[in-house]
Amino acid sequence: MRIAAVQLNSTDDKGRNLAAAEALVREAAADGAELVALPEKWNLLAGGEALLAGAEELEGPSLGAARSWARELGIHLLAGSIGERAPGAAFNTSVLIGPDGVDLAVYRKIHMFDVEVGGVAYRESEYEQAGTEVVTAPLEGATVGLSICYDLRFPELYRILALRDADLIAVPSAFTTVTGRDHWEILLRARAVENQAFILAPNQVGEAPPHFDSYGHSAIVDPWGTVLASAGEGECFIAADLDFGALRRVRESLPSLAHRRPEAYVWPQLSEARA
Numbered sequence: 001m002r003i004a005a006v007q008l009n010s011t012d013d014k015g016r017n018l019a020a021a022e023a024l025v026r027e028a029a030a031d032g033a034e035l036v037a038l039p040e041k042w043n044l045l046a047g048g049e050a051l052l053a054g055a056e057e058l059e060g061p062s063l064g065a066a067r068s069w070a071r072e073l074g075i076h077l078l079a080g081s082i083g084e085r086a087p088g089a090a091f092n093t094s095v096l097i098g099p100d101g102v103d104l105a106v107y108r109k110i111h112m113f114d115v116e117v118g119g120v121a122y123r124e125s126e127y128e129q130a131g132t133e134v135v136t137a138p139l140e141g142a143t144v145g146l147s148i149c150y151d152l153r154f155p156e157l158y159r160i161l162a163l164r165d166a167d168l169i170a171v172p173s174a175f176t177t178v179t180g181r182d183h184w185e186i187l188l189r190a191r192a193v194e195n196q197a198f199i200l201a202p203n204q205v206g207e208a209p210p211h212f213d214s215y216g217h218s219a220i221v222d223p224w225g226t227v228l229a230s231a232g233e234g235e236c237f238i239a240a241d242l243d244f245g246a247l248r249r250v251r252e253s254l255p256s257l258a259h260r261r262p263e264a265y266v267w268p269q270l271s272e273a274r275a
Contacts, residue, residue, distance in 0.1 A: 001034050001035065001140060001142070001241070001242045001244070002031075002032045002033050002034055002035075002239060002240070002241050002242075003033055003034065003035040003036070003037070003168075003198075003200055003220065003239065003240060003242060004028035004031065004033035004035070004036045004037070004237050004238065004239040005036075005037050005039075005200055005201060005202035005203075005218040005219070005220060005229075005231070005237065005238050005239075006021065006024045006025060006028060006036060006037065006038050006039065006042075006202050006218075006236075006237045007024075007039065007202060007203060007204070007205050007216055007218040007231045007234070007235055007236050007237065007238070008020055008021060008024070008038070008039055008042055008202075008204060008205070008235055009204065009205050009206035009207075009208070009214075009234075009235050010039070010041060010042055010043070010044065010045040010204060010208060011045060011046065011208045011209065012044065012045070012046035012047075012050050012054075012208065012209050014043055014044050014054060014062070017042060017043050017044060017045075018043060018062065018065055020235060021038055021042050021043070021066075022065065022069060024235065024236070024237045025038070025069050025073070025075075025077065026069070026073065027237055028237040028239060029073040029074075029075050031237075031239055032239070033075065033237075033239050034075055034076060034140065035075065035076040035077075035078065035139065035200075036075055036076070036077050036078070036237075037077075037078035037080065037170055037172060037200050037202045038066075038077070038078065038079055038080035038172060038202060039080045039081075039172045039173060039174060039202040039203055039204045039218070040080050040081045040092070040094075040148055040149045040172045040173050040174040040203075040204065041080070041081055041082065041083065041092070041174055041204070042079070042080040042081070042082070042172075042204075043056075043062040043082050044062075044082070044083060045174060045204060045208040045212055045214075046208065046209055046210070047209060047210045048123070048126055048127035049127070050209075051083045051090065051127055051128075052083070052089075052090055052127050054083060055082075055083035055084060055085040055086075055090040056082060056083070056084065056085055057084070057085050058084060058093070058095065058103070058106070060085075062079075062082050063079055063082065063095055063097075066079040066095070066097055067097050067101040067102075067103075068101065070097040070098065070099060070100075070101050071099065071100060071101030073099075074099045075099055076096065076097065076098060076099060076104075076139060076140075077096075077097045078094065078095075078096050078097075078146075078170050078172065078200075079094065079095045079096075079097060080094060080148075080172035080202060081093055081094045081109065081148050081149075081172055082095075083128070084108070086129065088129065089125075089126075089127055089128050089129040090127065090128050090129070091108040091109070091128065091129060091131060092108065092109035092124070092128050092131075092148060093106060093107065093108050093109070093131075094106070094107045094108075094109070094146050094148055094170070094172060095107075096137055096139075096144065096146065096170075104137045104138075104139075105135050105136070105137035105144075105146060106135070107131065107133070107135040107146035107147070107148070108130075108131025108132075108133070109128070109130065109131055109147075109148040109149070109150070109151065110130055110131050110132065110134075110151060110154075110157065111130065111150045111151050111153070111154055111157075112124040112125040112128060112130050112150070113149065113150040117176060117178045117179055118176065118177075118178035118213075120178075120211050124150075134157065134160050134161065134164070136161060136164045136165070136166055139168070141244075142167040142168060142244060143164070143165045143166050143167050143168070144166065144167070144168045144169070144170060145158070145161030145162075145164065145166030145168070145169040145170070145197070146169075146170055147161070147169060147170065147171050148171070148172055148173070149171070149172070149173035149174055149175060151171070152171055152173070152175075152187045152188070152191065153187065155190075155191070155194065158191045158194070158195050158197075159194075159195060161195065161197075162195035162196065162197060162257060163257070166195070166197050167197055167198065167244060167247060168197060168198040168199075168200060168242065169191065169195070169197050169198070169199055169200070170199075170200045170201075171188065171191075171199060171200065171201040172201075172202050172203075173201060173202070173203045173204065173214075174203070174204040174212065174214050175203050175204070175214060175215050176212075176213060176214060176215060177213045177214065177215045178213075179215075180203075180214075180215025180216075180217065181215065184203070184215055184217060184219075185217070185219065185227070185230075188201050188219055188221050189221055189225040189227070190225075192221040192222065192223055192224075192225050193223070193224065193225040194256075195257075196223045196247065196250055196251050196254075196256070196257060197223055197247070198220070198221065198222055198223060198242050198247065199219070199220065199221040200220055201218055201219045201220070201221070202218045203215060203216055203217060203218045203219075203231075204216070205217075205218075205231075205233055205234060205235065206233070206234075216231055216232065216233045216234070217230060217231055217232065217233075218230070218231040218238055219231070219238075220238060220239075220240040222242075222243075222246070222247075223246070223247050223250045223251075224250055228240035
């Protein structure tokens with residue numbers, strides 16, 4: 001299977017974002033990609049109030065456009081994530097669309113990015129609410145697991161996806177430049193190696209209001225931790241051919257998932273010092 005990750009510099013200009021996404025999706029499809037993935041908040045990347053104001057229902061115009069691209073091009077399209085309108089706060093929602101334009105899976109980001117890095121405070125929970133469901137979906141004889149950005153720091157989620165037979169895990173992101181320089185590739189490769197799965201990670205790049213600065217360097221990683229394709233800076237797409245036979249060989253020769261001993265694992269509570 002040939003897959004592609006689209007790297008965007010989305011901002012608060014939704015029309016411009018959709019046009020840029022469409023152009024790169026078409027380029028990736030012309031390059032032979034059967035699955036194309038957009039980054040987190042590909043249709044609108046802006047401050048909390050603007051995100052709430054620009055949130056859409058799943059039948060709204062942004063996903064409507066994405067469905068039309070998938071249908072016309074005959075591809076699977078992972079519509080990275082959008083702000084999904086909901087009572088109170090929005091969800092940060094990723095939708096996997098089939099070649100017929102029909103939704104195959106919907107995932108709502110579980111982990112909220114409430115941190116302070118590089119002197120900037122991010123408080124996603126002020127305008128977004130967390131999802132609660134781990135999501136996988138069948139994809140052309142394989143299984144894809146869904147996640148979004150900050151989820152990458154929670155290996156428990158990825159282990160569950162692996163135990164649900166995920167062969168490929170998508171990580172659409174708007175990973176910050178401050179954390180991305182030190183953590184992005186390391187975490188992607190770790191999730192690939194420990195769960196013996198391909199990783200598809202389209203990232204945002206560049207600046208967006210009010211204070212976003214995204215790292216770029218979108219990547220596709222194989223189950224051995226080898227980076228098959230990597231972007232630099234700027235809007236673009238990257239692509240790679242996945243060898244599921246190689247994935248099976250890795251799992252057979254180094255069967256770490258089969259060697260798990262869940263009866264020995266006891267989850268301790270987080271100490272007050274680290275809470």
